[in-house]
Amino acid sequence: ILNVEQSPQSLHVQEGDSTNFTCSFPSSNFYALHWYRWETAKSPEALFVMTLNGDEKKKGRISATLNTKEGYSYLYIKGSQPEDSATYLCASPTDKLIFGTGTRLQVFP
Amino acid sequence: KAGVTQTPRYLIKTRGQQVTLSCSPISGHRSVSWYQQTPGQGLQFLFEYFSETQRNKGNFPGRFSGRQFSNSRSEMNVSTLELGDSALYLCASSLTAGVSYNEQFFGPGTRLTVL
Numbered sequence: 001i002l003n004v005e006q007s008p009q010s011l012h013v014q015e016g017d018s019t020n021f022t023c024s025f026p027s028s029n030f031y032a033l034h035w036y037r038w039e040t041a042k043s044p045e046a047l048f049v050m051t052l053n054g055d056e057k058k059k060g061r062i063s064a065t066l067n068t069k070e071g072y073s074y075l076y077i078k079g080s081q082p083e084d085s086a087t088y089l090c091a092s093p094t095d096k097l098i099f100g101t102g103t104r105l106q107v108f109p
Numbered sequence: 110k111a112g113v114t115q116t117p118r119y120l121i122k123t124r125g126q127q128v129t130l131s132c133s134p135i136s137g138h139r140s141v142s143w144y145q146q147t148p149g150q151g152l153q154f155l156f157e158y159f160s161e162t163q164r165n166k167g168n169f170p171g172r173f174s175g176r177q178f179s180n181s182r183s184e185m186n187v188s189t190l191e192l193g194d195s196a197l198y199l200c201a202s203s204l205t206a207g208v209s210y211n212e213q214f215f216g217p218g219t220r221l222t223v224l
Contacts, residue, residue: 031209043113043199043215044152051210089152093209096165097142099152 004092006100013080013107020076021103023090027071034091035064035075038102044089047075080107111136113202113216121222127188130219134181134202140164141183142208143175146197146218155198158183159206187221195223 005024013019025033035047048057053068061078077084087102114133122128134141143155154167158177175185181202187194197220201213 034212036213036215043217044201044213046212046214049210049212091152095207095209096154096157096167097144097208097213098154099144101151 004090004098004100006088006090006103008103009101010104011106013105015081015107015109017080017107018076018078019080019105020074021088021105023073023075023092023100025071025073025090025092027068029094030068030071031093033066033068033073034093034097035073036089036091037086038089039086047088077105080105082107082109113200113214115198115200115216115219117219118217119220119222121224122190123224124190124192126190127186128190128221130185130187130198130200130221132183132185132200132202132216134183134200135214138202138204138214139181140203140206140208140211141177141181142201142203142213143183143185144199144201145169146199147195152199154208155185157206157208164206165208190223192223195221197221 032051036044038044050066055066066073087104089102091097091099116131140159142157156166157164161177172188177183197218199218201215203211
């Protein structure tokens, strides 16, 4: 059984703080690692799909790293803004996407 | 470009009934996947369709079924509804087959309540 785990479950930060979350996944039989942002009342939105060990991807103030050998990925948000408030999901697929339960981020002005 | 659309957005059914949910993918996308979101279980993969064929299925009972039409639109059916089927059902589309490598574009979901 493939378990994808995310930590922390929730996070409250002040506007301007930088923050990071962790996604852990079994490293055997690795295909790819997905990150999604899910804002309340909206649809999940893809942030990154990462496939290579050591991969680093960036989109604005959000970046992610991938370590397939040890089975983890970090998502970083630099200078958090209230509009970053959302649940951040990672997913590691075999032939189907297995999602973690997410990290719920709240950024206070 | 229009996004993924799902109908209906909200649905209330009673135990024992059946329900059909519809998903229209982004134009040009040929893969459609379905997911169930419940508070306790998070997002769980139901199945993926590509070119009218089911490619993969998650760990759900046979009461959950789906199909895809030649225009890539997909429907999901749940028969003999149970209280535990109350959930948000999301569909997602992608350009090619295989959820592993392809970014998924999600619809707004159908909120199903079973009474």
